[in-house]
Amino acid sequence: MTGTVTETLYLIAAGLFILALRWMSRPDTARRAVAAAVTGMLLAVGGTLISPEIVTYKWIALAAVAGIALGVPLARVPLTAVPERTGLSQAFGGMAAGLVGVAKYYLWLADGQLTHFRMAVVAGEVILGCLTATGGLLASAKLAEWMTTRPITYRGQNIVSFVLLVVAAGLGVWLTIDPTQSWAFPIVVGLALVFGVLLILPIGGADMPTVISFLNSYAGLSAVAMGFVLESKLLIAAGALDGSSGFVLSIIMCKAMNRSVTNVLFGAFGSVQAVAKRAEERTVKSATAVDAAELLSNADSVVIIPGYGMAVAQAQHRVRDLYDQLAKRGVDVKFAVHPVAGRMPGHMNVLLAEADIPYDRLVEMDDINPEMPHVGVALIIGANDVVNPAARTDEKSPIYGMPIIDADKAQTVIAIKRSMNPGFAGIENDLYYADNTLMLFGDAKAVIGDVVKQLSGEGAA
Amino acid sequence: MKLDLLTALFVFMLATFLGMDIIRRVSRLLHTPLMSLTNAISSIAVVGALMLAGEAPDRLTTWLGALAVFASTTNLVSGYLITDRMLRMFKRREAPKS
Numbered sequence: 001m002t003g004t005v006t007e008t009l010y011l012i013a014a015g016l017f018i019l020a021l022r023w024m025s026r027p028d029t030a031r032r033a034v035a036a037a038v039t040g041m042l043l044a045v046g047g048t049l050i051s052p053e054i055v056t057y058k059w060i061a062l063a064a065v066a067g068i069a070l071g072v073p074l075a076r077v078p079l080t081a082v083p084e085r086t087g088l089s090q091a092f093g094g095m096a097a098g099l100v101g102v103a104k105y106y107l108w109l110a111d112g113q114l115t116h117f118r119m120a121v122v123a124g125e126v127i128l129g130c131l132t133a134t135g136g137l138l139a140s141a142k143l144a145e146w147m148t149t150r151p152i153t154y155r156g157q158n159i160v161s162f163v164l165l166v167v168a169a170g171l172g173v174w175l176t177i178d179p180t181q182s183w184a185f186p187i188v189v190g191l192a193l194v195f196g197v198l199l200i201l202p203i204g205g206a207d208m209p210t211v212i213s214f215l216n217s218y219a220g221l222s223a224v225a226m227g228f229v230l231e232s233k234l235l236i237a238a239g240a241l242d243g244s245s246g247f248v249l250s251i252i253m254c255k256a257m258n259r260s261v262t263n264v265l266f267g268a269f270g271s272v273q274a275v276a277k278r279a280e281e282r283t284v285k286s287a288t289a290v291d292a293a294e295l296l297s298n299a300d301s302v303v304i305i306p307g308y309g310m311a312v313a314q315a316q317h318r319v320r321d322l323y324d325q326l327a328k329r330g331v332d333v334k335f336a337v338h339p340v341a342g343r344m345p346g347h348m349n350v351l352l353a354e355a356d357i358p359y360d361r362l363v364e365m366d367d368i369n370p371e372m373p374h375v376g377v378a379l380i381i382g383a384n385d386v387v388n389p390a391a392r393t394d395e396k397s398p399i400y401g402m403p404i405i406d407a408d409k410a411q412t413v414i415a416i417k418r419s420m421n422p423g424f425a426g427i428e429n430d431l432y433y434a435d436n437t438l439m440l441f442g443d444a445k446a447v448i449g450d451v452v453k454q455l456s457g458e459g460a461a
Numbered sequence: 462m463k464l465d466l467l468t469a470l471f472v473f474m475l476a477t478f479l480g481m482d483i484i485r486r487v488s489r490l491l492h493t494p495l496m497s498l499t500n501a502i503s504s505i506a507v508v509g510a511l512m513l514a515g516e517a518p519d520r521l522t523t524w525l526g527a528l529a530v531f532a533s534t535t536n537l538v539s540g541y542l543i544t545d546r547m548l549r550m551f552k553r554r555e556a557p558k559s
Contacts, residue, residue, distance in 0.1 A: 017502050018479065024495050025486045027551040034545045037502055041537060048508045054515030059527040063514060067534025074535065075542030082493060085543065089500045089536045096506045096532040103513050103525035110519075117466065216496055223503045224473060230509045231464035237476040242503035244480030249492060339489065346492030353550040359490055360553055 002052055009047030010234040016040030017238055021245070027359055044234060079354045080311045083343040086212055087140030090219040094132025094196075097222035101125035102189065104229055109182055118229070119179040123172030125225035126185075127192040132218040134196030139215060142200065142208070143343055149205035158266050161198040168192055199265070205308075206385060208343045210253040210264045217246025249345050256339035256365075258391075258401040284420070287438035289447065292414050293454035295438075296322075299376025299412075301332040303368060305405055306348050307341050309382010309418065313444035319381065320355035322448050325455040335361055336368040336405050338386035369406050378410035382417070382444050388429045399427060413437040416444050494547045501540025507533035 016036045023033035048054070077085050105122045108114040141147050168191035171184045203211050220242030227235030254261055296302055304323075310316060326333050335357065337348045349362055372378070380387055387407040390397040407413055408431050415432060417439060431437055440447050487495050510533055513526025 013505075017505075018483070020498065020502070021480070021483045021487075021495075024491055024498060025483070026488060027490060027548070027553070030491055030494065030548045030551070031545065033498065034541060034548065037498060038541050041502075041505065041507075041541075044505060044508055045511070048511045049515075051512070053512060056515060056517050059514040059517065059523055060511055060530055063510075063527040063530035064534045067531045068538050070531075071535040071538030071540075072542065074539035075546065077543075079547070082497070082543070082547075085539070086493075086496055086500065089497070089504075089540055092532040092536045093500065093503055093506065096504075096510055096529040096536075099525045099529040099532070100506070100509050100513060103522045103529075107518060107522050213496070216499065219500065220503050223506050226506055226509050227473075228469055230512070231469070232509065233464060233469070233472050235505060235509060236469055236472045238502050238505040240473050240476035241480040241483075242499040244477045245484040245495065245499040248481055248484040249496065252489075252492075337489075344493055345496065346489060346494070349490045350493045350547050350550070353490075353547070353552070356550070356552065358553055359551050362490060364489055 002050055006047040006051050009043045010232075013040035013044040013047075014234055014237045016043070017241060021241060078314075079350055080314060081144070082350065083208065083212060083347060084140045084143040086344060087136050087143055087215065089136075090212075090215040091133050091136025091140060093219035094129045094136055094222050096129070097125055097219075097226045098129030098133055098189070098192075100226055101129055101229060105185060109179070114179040116176050116179065120172070120176040121225060121228040123175055123188060125222060125229050126189055127168055127172060128218060128222040128225050130189055130192035131196035131199065132215060132222055134193045135200050135218070136196075136215050138197055138200040139203075139208070139211060142203070142205070143212075149208075151204040152201045157198075157202060161195065164191055164195050164198065168195065202266070203264075205343070206340075207257075207264050209340045209345050209347070210250055210257070210259075212344045213246050213249035213253055214265075215246070217243050217250060220244070220246055253340055253345060256403060257399075258403065282433045284432050284439045285437065287414065287440055289440070289450035289454055291438065292440055293451050295377055295412055295414065296326060296379070296451065297329050297331065297455060299331055301334070301375050302326060302377045302379060303334050303336050303363075303372070303375045303407075303410065304379045304381065305336045305338070305341075305383050305387060305407055306352065306381045307338075307383025307386060308343060309384075309416070309444050311342055311347065311351055311382075313382065313446075315381060315444040315448055316351045316355040316357075318445050318448040318452060319352070320357055321452045322455070323357060323361075325452055329455075333361065334363050334368065336363055336365060338365050338383070338405055341383055341386055365403060365405050372406040372409040375410040376412065378407040378413045380407055380413065380415040380417075381448070384417075384429055385427060387431060388427060389431055390427065390429070397427060407431065408434060408436075411436065414440060416440045416442070416447050418443065490551065491548075494544045497540050497544045497547070501537055501544060504533045504536035504540060507537060 020033040020037035023029040223239030341348045389408045391399045391402040391404045510529035517523040
């Protein structure tokens with residue numbers, strides 16, 4: 001009887017998860033989505049806790065309290081740290097799947113209930129779970145810049161990684177054929193853990209939005225595999241929703257960079273520095289905050305193009321002040337957000353929303369590009385590759401073919417940049433040398449602060 | 462309740478197609494909260510972990526299960542809280558001009 005109640009609660013939970021994702025399609029219904037998903041989760045957990053198989057709550061309570069104790073502070077990180085939190089949560093998801101797989105394996109092995117089918121799904125769960133766990137941790141470390149964000153490569157890298165995965169999968173198949181060869185199981189676990197590390201090592205900072213989406217997909221698939229192991233429809237359905245969302249996002253990210261999935265994973269993008277520096281030293285026009293304030297306040301329309309530099313400098317609130325000042329003067333200010341700007345999908349939108357910039361001012365790349373020739377000033381804040389005209393014109397450039405925001409077509413371009421160092425992809429950007437470009441060197445937060453000061457009247461003529 | 466392989470694959474296939482269709486319709490504005498929400502949803506793995514830690518058949522299983530409960534509870538709590546925190550920030554109205 002309880003079994004039916006539990007299964008019914010699971011059914012309702014699955015329905016609520018689907019509704020939640022539907023409501024995520026628009027900002028005005030999105031908060032309802034969280035409420036639906038939370039309700040679904042509570043029903044599912046409640047349904048599990050009342051099952052008669054559960055004989056002790058001691059360990060559950062202890063682990064849950066510890067989980068809440070870590071989860072609450074993790075939800076309070078600054079929004080610039082959201083990418084590394086996401087990587088960490090994918091690692092935890094993978095870890096949970098891996099642990100359950102290992103536990104089930106030894107349980108069934110001891111009981112002699114390890115059928116071929118069970119062995120196959122356990123192997124799948126453990127491989128997926130473990131590689132997501134270490135991959136997520138490493139991605140998180142890269143995103144938090146605890147280690148270099150440049151790709152780490154060595155000779156024969158792809159072959160080593162490939163062989164490792166084949167050996168792990170091969171041992172998994174062999175275990176499926178003969179589940180009693182229990183010595184091979186820890187090796188599968190170990191290889192999968194190492195493979196997760198190898199998968200992320202060659203990925204550079206600029207590819208992180210794609211890779212974080214992939215890891216999302218893997219985390220979902222490990223939940224699906226757990227569903228096959230535990231024979232749970234709810235786990236399969238919820239895991240598949242997560243897996244497909246990661247997959248769709250990866251495809252969107254790949255398209256936005258004009259790269260294939262294999263190229264992102266194995267291409268070690270950004271490891272090579274710019275091929276050959278031009279012989280002649282080129283000069284850039286550098287401007288002061290006073291010049292920038294003058295230009296911006298006299299323009300009819302301004303398009304602000306934020307990039308990772310804005311996140312690093314935590315400049316979003318200064319950008320909001322600038323927006324206020326310009327809007328007060330009747331300047332039409334829009335924000336053009338490139339799909340891969342930042343370190344995860346949608347990263348810039350969240351930061352701008354945090355600074356209270358209304359979301360109807362945020363315009364997608366495809367909608368803003370036709371307007372660019374009529375734009376008075378394009379203000380680039382810490383973005384680089386996503387506005388590099390080489391993507392349109394230079395067939396030899398590694399980013400050739402990538403869709404970009406056509407900042408160069410604006411009447412005047414102001415680029416805020418720390419220094420002339422090339423961006424993550426290590427590619428020179430001709431935009432900075434163009435006749436209509438002015439460079440404002442310095443920390444984005446400080447520079448925009450100065451411009452705002454000029455506009456708000458302090459020192460302005 | 463037993464689940465046979467074909468039913469399981471059936472559920473997997475339908476949920477995947479449904480998921481891809483729904484996710485494609487999500488506004489680009491919301492891709493970051495979308496990712497944290499789907500992460501939180503996939504912490505439904507807690508259900509499996511709870512069974513292991515609660516059945517407590519032997520010490521190893523209990524420990525692994527409890528650790529898995531810990532990992533998925535962390536995800537669940539932080540995932541929902543941060544999604545809600547981000548979504549609260551998305552506002553359409555222009556703030557009243559000073």
